[in-house]
Amino acid sequence: MNNLFVRFYVGVVAALALALLLVVLAAAGRHETTAAREAQSARLAEHYVELTQGNHWLMQEALLARPPAEWDAVLEQWRPHFRYPIALQPARELLAGELPPFVRERLAVGEPAAWSRLASPTSERLTLYLPLAGSDRVLVEELELGPPVDVLLDLLGVDLVVLLAILGLTILALTRPLARHVNRLADAASAFGAGRLDARVGASAPEPIGRLARTFNAMAERIQRAADEQQATLQAISHELRTPIVRLHFALEVAGGALAEVPAAREHLEEMARDVGEIEALVEELLTYARLQPGAPPLELVQLDLAELVHDVVRDLGPLAPRLALGIDGPASAPCSAHPRHLARAVSNLLRNAQRHARAQVRVRFAVAGSAATVTVDDDGPGIPEEHRARVFLPFERLDASRSRATGGYGLGLAIVHRVMQAHGGSARAEACDLGGARLVLAWSWPGEADRGD
Known part of the structure; x- marks a missing residue:
C-alpha cells in the first residue's frame, strides 16, 4: 500500500511540475520567436507606457527645468531613491543597438516606449524609454516585475504545502481501496497456490x-x-x-x-x-x-513423542537394508503435536527412499524447538540435482525412469510425504548434505500454549 501510494503521489507531483515547466518554456519560446507574441508584447508595452505616463511627466519636467549640463547631476541625486537602475543615454546609441521594431519606431519619433521580456520563471524585465523633448537624450529605466523566487516561495509556501497535502489525501483515498482489493486478490492467489483450492476473492471491486x-x-x-x-x-x-x-x-x-x-x-x-x-x-x-488432497478435512493432531516415533520407524525398516549403517541423532524425548499414523508414514517414506539410494550410510536426525519440529534424513547416495529438488515431491515423478524391483517405489512416496506435511501446515524440502547424497527435511509447527489460550 505504501509503495503504491508513494509512487502514485510522486508521479502526480512530477507530472504537475513537468507540465508547469513546459508551459513556462513554451511561453518563453513564443515570447522571443513568434510574431504573434511580439504583437502581444507591443500591446503590453503600450499599457506600461500609459501606466507610467504621470511619473514620466514629472521626471521630464524636473529635468527640463534645469540646463542639460546638470541632468547627470540630477540623476545622481535621484538614484538613491530608486530601487532600479536609471540612466541617460543618447538616442542614436539606443537606435543603433538591438531593439524590438515597436520600440525602435516610437523612439525614432520621440515618443515614450517600453520593452518587456521574461527574466525568470517568476518575473519579467521591463525597460522604459523616455525621450527628453528638445534633446537627443533618453531616460532609460530598468525594472524587474514580479517577486524573486525566494519571495515567491515565502508567499506561496503555505499554499503549496496545503495543495500537496490535499493532493496526497486525494491520492490516498483513491489508492487505498485499490491496494486493499489487490492485496486480497494476492492473498487468495497465495492460498490457492498453497493448496487451498476453495480460496476465492470478493468480486465487489472497481474495474478492472x-x-x-x-x-x-x-x-x-x-x-x-x-x-x-x-x-x-x-x-x-x-x-x-x-x-x-x-x-x-x-x-x-x-x-x-x-x-x-x-x-x-x-x-x-x-x-x-x-x-x-x-x-x-x-x-x-x-x-x-x-x-490427503488439499481441501480434505483437517488432521486431528495429538501430543506424541517424536523420538519414540522415529525410533519405532527405524527399528521396523532398519532390517530391510542390513548392509547400510543407520544412525539416529536426536534427544531422548521430543514432545510434539502431529497425526501419529500420517507422520510415521512420512518418516518411513523418507527412510525407505534413503535406503534405496544410499551406498553405505543413512542418518536420521530429529529436533523439537518450542512449537516447531524437524525430521531430517541424509544418505550418501548420488544426491538430487538442485534443479530437480522441487520435482521429487510431485506424484509419479522420478529422476530415473525405472520402475523395477531393484529400485522399488511407484513415484508416490515423496508425493505422500509432501501432502502429509501440507496437512500439518508444514513443508517438505530436498537439500544437499555433508554425506554427499540427498537430504530430505520435514518441518512443521503447531499452536503454542499462548496461542491456544487466546
Whole structure:
C-alpha cells in the first residue's frame, strides 16, 4: 500500500511540475520567436507606457527645468531613491543597438516606449524609454516585475504545502481501496497456490480489479472442479481395484495348493503373487495420496513423542537394508503435536527412499524447538540435482525412469510425504548434505500454549 501510494503521489507531483515547466518554456519560446507574441508584447508595452505616463511627466519636467549640463547631476541625486537602475543615454546609441521594431519606431519619433521580456520563471524585465523633448537624450529605466523566487516561495509556501497535502489525501483515498482489493486478490492467489483450492476473492471491486477477481474465481472454480473430479476418479478406481486384487490373491492361493507338486508352476505363481502384491501396494499408495488432497478435512493432531516415533520407524525398516549403517541423532524425548499414523508414514517414506539410494550410510536426525519440529534424513547416495529438488515431491515423478524391483517405489512416496506435511501446515524440502547424497527435511509447527489460550 505504501509503495503504491508513494509512487502514485510522486508521479502526480512530477507530472504537475513537468507540465508547469513546459508551459513556462513554451511561453518563453513564443515570447522571443513568434510574431504573434511580439504583437502581444507591443500591446503590453503600450499599457506600461500609459501606466507610467504621470511619473514620466514629472521626471521630464524636473529635468527640463534645469540646463542639460546638470541632468547627470540630477540623476545622481535621484538614484538613491530608486530601487532600479536609471540612466541617460543618447538616442542614436539606443537606435543603433538591438531593439524590438515597436520600440525602435516610437523612439525614432520621440515618443515614450517600453520593452518587456521574461527574466525568470517568476518575473519579467521591463525597460522604459523616455525621450527628453528638445534633446537627443533618453531616460532609460530598468525594472524587474514580479517577486524573486525566494519571495515567491515565502508567499506561496503555505499554499503549496496545503495543495500537496490535499493532493496526497486525494491520492490516498483513491489508492487505498485499490491496494486493499489487490492485496486480497494476492492473498487468495497465495492460498490457492498453497493448496487451498476453495480460496476465492470478493468480486465487489472497481474495474478492472473486479474483472480480474471474477476471472480468478472462475479459474479457481474450474481447477477445483477438475481436481475434485480427478480425486474422485482416483479413489473410485483404487476402490474398484481392491475387489479383483482380493480375488486374484484367493485364486493364486487355490492354484498354489493345486499345483504344489509342480515346481515350475509354483515359481510362476510366486512371481504372479509378487506382482499382485505390488499392485495392491500401489492401490494403497493411491488411496493414501487421494485422502490427503488439499481441501480434505483437517488432521486431528495429538501430543506424541517424536523420538519414540522415529525410533519405532527405524527399528521396523532398519532390517530391510542390513548392509547400510543407520544412525539416529536426536534427544531422548521430543514432545510434539502431529497425526501419529500420517507422520510415521512420512518418516518411513523418507527412510525407505534413503535406503534405496544410499551406498553405505543413512542418518536420521530429529529436533523439537518450542512449537516447531524437524525430521531430517541424509544418505550418501548420488544426491538430487538442485534443479530437480522441487520435482521429487510431485506424484509419479522420478529422476530415473525405472520402475523395477531393484529400485522399488511407484513415484508416490515423496508425493505422500509432501501432502502429509501440507496437512500439518508444514513443508517438505530436498537439500544437499555433508554425506554427499540427498537430504530430505520435514518441518512443521503447531499452536503454542499462548496461542491456544487466546
